[in-house]
Amino acid sequence: MEIKSVGVIGCGLMGSGIVQMSAISGFDVIVREISEQYLATGLGKISSQLEKAVAKGRMDSAKQEEILARISGTTDLADLAECDLIIEAVTENVELKQETWKTLDAICPANTIFASNTSSIPMHIQAVVTNRQDRFVGLHFFNPVPVMKLVEVIRAATTSDDTYEAAMQFARSCRKVPVSCIDTVGFIVNRLLTPYLLDAIRALEAGIATAEDIDTGMKLGCGHPMGPLELLDFVGLDTVLAIAEIMYEEFKLPQYEAPEMLRRLVKEGKTGRKSGTGIYTY
Numbered sequence: 088m089e090i091k092s093v094g095v096i097g098c099g100l101m102g103s104g105i106v107q108m109s110a111i112s113g114f115d116v117i118v119r120e121i122s123e124q125y126l127a128t129g130l131g132k133i134s135s136q137l138e139k140a141v142a143k144g145r146m147d148s149a150k151q152e153e154i155l156a157r158i159s160g161t162t163d164l165a166d167l168a169e170c171d172l173i174i175e176a177v178t179e180n181v182e183l184k185q186e187t188w189k190t191l192d193a194i195c196p197a198n199t200i201f202a203s204n205t206s207s208i209p210m211h212i213q214a215v216v217t218n219r220q221d222r223f224v225g226l227h228f229f230n231p232v233p234v235m236k237l238v239e240v241i242r243a244a245t246t247s248d249d250t251y252e253a254a255m256q257f258a259r260s261c262r263k264v265p266v267s268c269i270d271t272v273g274f275i276v277n278r279l280l281t282p283y284l285l286d287a288i289r290a291l292e293a294g295i296a297t298a299e300d301i302d303t304g305m306k307l308g309c310g311h312p313m314g315p316l317e318l319l320d321f322v323g324l325d326t327v328l329a330i331a332e333i334m335y336e337e338f339k340l341p342q343y344e345a346p347e348m349l350r351r352l353v354k355e356g357k358t359g360r361k362s363g364t365g366i367y368t369y
């Protein structure tokens with residue numbers, strides 16, 4: 088099936104990136120946020136990213152206008168009824184995702200494909216609340232979405248061949264490299280990345296070095312673009328905590344257990360770059 092229009096649920100860090108990438112790739116996109124204020128913030132982020140691309144000479148203003156014209160926003164889920172593909176990018180919370188899918192399932196025609204951008208929650212737990220388990224798939228993007236090349240395509244036992252192929256094709260149309268993964272908690276990247284990020288906090292807690300030196304160690308010693316503590320702030324400490332809790336619940340392995348410092352920072356509202364403070368202050 089051909090995907091022409093995309094609906095995105097959530098215009099936060101990941102949602103806004105997915106909207107931007109989809110519109111740049113020629114899709115008509117409608118994004119839903121829970122309030123006009125969140126919507127304005129998310130759409131504002133996209134506009135300023137495009138503005139930067141024009142200022143750097145990577146895009147002309149006609150192209151910028153063309154891309155922006157493909158994007159619309161709403162606070163009403165019912166406005167996504169005409170979309171061929173709906174990508175969910177809401178908070179990493181099972182009940183919230185299930186509630187969203189249940190509502191959309193009643194609104195959208197049977198052929199609309201539902202895709203979750205969850206970082207860790209398996210598809211079958213989400214698909215089960217819908218009447219379209221064959222048209223449910225995972226499309227896990229990476230932050231910043233317009234820049235990172237990877238998409239994990241997660242195939243549940245119930246995902247049909249057509250749905251899986253449409254998801255792979257969508258990823259390629261967005262000039263991403265899709266990799267396939269079975270429907271398991273954390274998929275490929277977060278299964279490996281989460282223990283690494285948590286270990287970096289454990290190293291900081293243990294006082295082995297300063298945050299700056301831990302980050303410099305991994306950047307210059309291993310060629311990573313960001314150190315693990317910078318990356319934690321970039322992804323959001325609350326998001327990493329939610330992922331760790333879901334993974335620990337599933338695997339009961341110590342490497343997924345959230346360190347005390349992570350819990351404390353999140354409790355204090357220090358969630359990283361988005362709040363102005365996390366491991367570092369911005």
Ligand code: 3HC
Pocket residue numbers: 136139143145205206228229230231232233234235277312313318322326
């Ligand atoms: N949106 C769009 N474009 C962005 C952007 C954003 N949020 N942030 C940076 N860019 C663009 C810049 O405009 C620039 O484009 P240009 O080459 O056309 O000028 C390019 O990316 C490079 O940006 P900068 O020069 O500002 O900065 P860097 O060279 O330091 O790169 C980075 C920034 C791409 C974020 C790089 O530091 C990096 O790759 N960091 C690691 C990110 C990572 O690991 N992400 C995965 C996180 S895990 C995840 O998302 C999974 C989830 O489930 C938790």
